[in-house]
Amino acid sequence: MRLLKWILPLLILGGAGFGFVKLKASKPEIPPRTPEERSWTVLATQAMPQALSPQVELYAEIESPRQVTLRANLAADVAAVEMLEGSRFKQGDLLIRLDTREIDFQLAQQRAQLDSLKAQLDAQLLQYETNKKALEVEREMYRIAQRSLERQTDLSSRNLGSREQQDSAEMNLAQRRLNLVSREQAIANHPNQVNQLKATIAQAEAQLASLELDRSRAEVRAPFDGRVSALSISVADRVRNGDALARIYPTSALEVRAQLPTRILPLIKTSDEIPQLTANVELDGRAMQLELDRLSAEVAAGSAGVDAMFRFVDTSYAPEPGRTLSLKLNLPVIDQLIPLPPVALYGTDRVYRVNDSRLEAVKVEHYGDRLSEVGEPQVLVRSAALAAGDEIITTQLPNAVSGMLVEVRQ
Numbered sequence: 418m419r420l421l422k423w424i425l426p427l428l429i430l431g432g433a434g435f436g437f438v439k440l441k442a443s444k445p446e447i448p449p450r451t452p453e454e455r456s457w458t459v460l461a462t463q464a465m466p467q468a469l470s471p472q473v474e475l476y477a478e479i480e481s482p483r484q485v486t487l488r489a490n491l492a493a494d495v496a497a498v499e500m501l502e503g504s505r506f507k508q509g510d511l512l513i514r515l516d517t518r519e520i521d522f523q524l525a526q527q528r529a530q531l532d533s534l535k536a537q538l539d540a541q542l543l544q545y546e547t548n549k550k551a552l553e554v555e556r557e558m559y560r561i562a563q564r565s566l567e568r569q570t571d572l573s574s575r576n577l578g579s580r581e582q583q584d585s586a587e588m589n590l591a592q593r594r595l596n597l598v599s600r601e602q603a604i605a606n607h608p609n610q611v612n613q614l615k616a617t618i619a620q621a622e623a624q625l626a627s628l629e630l631d632r633s634r635a636e637v638r639a640p641f642d643g644r645v646s647a648l649s650i651s652v653a654d655r656v657r658n659g660d661a662l663a664r665i666y667p668t669s670a671l672e673v674r675a676q677l678p679t680r681i682l683p684l685i686k687t688s689d690e691i692p693q694l695t696a697n698v699e700l701d702g703r704a705m706q707l708e709l710d711r712l713s714a715e716v717a718a719g720s721a722g723v724d725a726m727f728r729f730v731d732t733s734y735a736p737e738p739g740r741t742l743s744l745k746l747n748l749p750v751i752d753q754l755i756p757l758p759p760v761a762l763y764g765t766d767r768v769y770r771v772n773d774s775r776l777e778a779v780k781v782e783h784y785g786d787r788l789s790e791v792g793e794p795q796v797l798v799r800s801a802a803l804a805a806g807d808e809i810i811t812t813q814l815p816n817a818v819s820g821m822l823v824e825v826r827q
Contacts, residue, residue, distance in 0.1 A: 430762040456822045459812040462761070464803050471785025472745040476677035481565040481666035481738045482648065487512070489656040490634040491520055498664070502648045505735075506639045513637040513650070513662050520635065524628050531621045538614045538667060546602055546605045555597045562590040598611055643667040644735065644758070668735035673698070673707055673727040676745060678711075681784075682723065684748055686712075696727055698744040706730045707744060748785055756787065758796040761811045767815055768798065771808040776821040779803060 438556060493515040500512050569586040621725070647664040650656060677698075685692040694709040707727035716723050723753070761768055765783055769776045781798040789795050803809075810817075 460809045461825045464807040468704040469754045475675040475784040477741045487662045489660045491631040495654045510639045515635040517635045530543045534618045559593040563595040641667045676722040678722045686754045696744045697747045754797040
């Protein structure tokens with residue numbers, strides 16, 4: 418009886434296990450389900466190649482090619498400063514005035530020296546005329562001394578004259594000869610002395626003119642219409658000759674420097690002449706137009722393009738150099754450009770065409786942008802693989818790839 422109590426549960430468990438295995442073995446197999454391919458609903462537009470003028474957005478900086486440093490032309494104290502940093506001025510306006518008391522003293526000394534030299538020249542000319550008249554007298558006195566010595570020599574030979582009288586006559590003749598030679602030498606040296614005095618006077622006059630020029634530059638005036646970009650001095654400062662006073666620039670010569678990408682250079686450089694290109698920019702709420710003035714003569718190492726310098730058509734408004742801005746460069750008309758909404762462009766060089774309800778990636782060149790006739794932004798692309806009437810999707814899909822199934826919503 419006790420053995421039956423142990424065997425009976427085991428038989429029940431074994432029967433249940435056998436029945437479970439039998440049922441599982443007899444269960445019919447369900448075939449695996451094939452997942453359905455997802456179709457993406459997209460918008461599309463037809464490609465319409467046409468001749469259009471694209472715009473390219475460039476980042477630029479305002480520059481002044483004529484930054485001028487005003488410098489002191491004399492050592493002096495700063496007497497007045499009539500401008501501040503950023504001030505605007507007109508040509509001829511007084512900007513800085515230097516103290517002139519020191520140079521006025523130098524001018525007085527130089528004028529006195531020049532007057533003295535001119536007086537010496539006048540005295541030399543007068544002395545020359547005097548020497549010419551005195552020369553005849555000296556010659557006559559010399560002849561008289563010669564005759565006197567001859568008489569004394571004759572008397573001495575006859576023992577009628579003393580030795581003292583003979584010596585006195587010889588000394589008199591020697592003195593007269595010395596006076597005559599000295600007078601002749603003075604007359605002979607006259608041209609050299611006159612030329613030397615004239616050269617010294619010319620040098621003194623040049624020094625005087627230089628001082629007068631420096632004196633006139635004590636008032637520093639504006640050489641053109643412009644603005645002050647930097648001020649280096651203030652009233653009562655001591656400046657030396659050549660010290661920087663201020664830095665200014667002309668407001669009529671401002672330029673805008675932008676880098677043209679190499680991809681658009683073939684479109685604008687058709688010859689050695691400067692292409693006639695314009696650009697639009699908005700600055701301080703003003704819509705302004707720029708014109709291309711010139712291209713840089715070289716490309717800097719590591720640069721992705723060539724620098725272009727633009728000038729303002731309207732120079733009545735002068736922004737500050739160093740400011741950065743965004744300009745839209747108007748390129749020449751290009752054939753076979755396709756205008757598309759910006760969302761149609763994937764990355765910078767790819768669009769997707771719909772071919773038998775599936776996507777096909779097409780590589781394109783992005784030439785620029787424009788505004789449509791109704792003011793909507795458009796990208797302008799071109800590709801030899803695109804034809805008129807091709808459907809280009811205008812929906813940005815998160816994982817667009819060639820072969821993706823799509824449905825164009827009408």
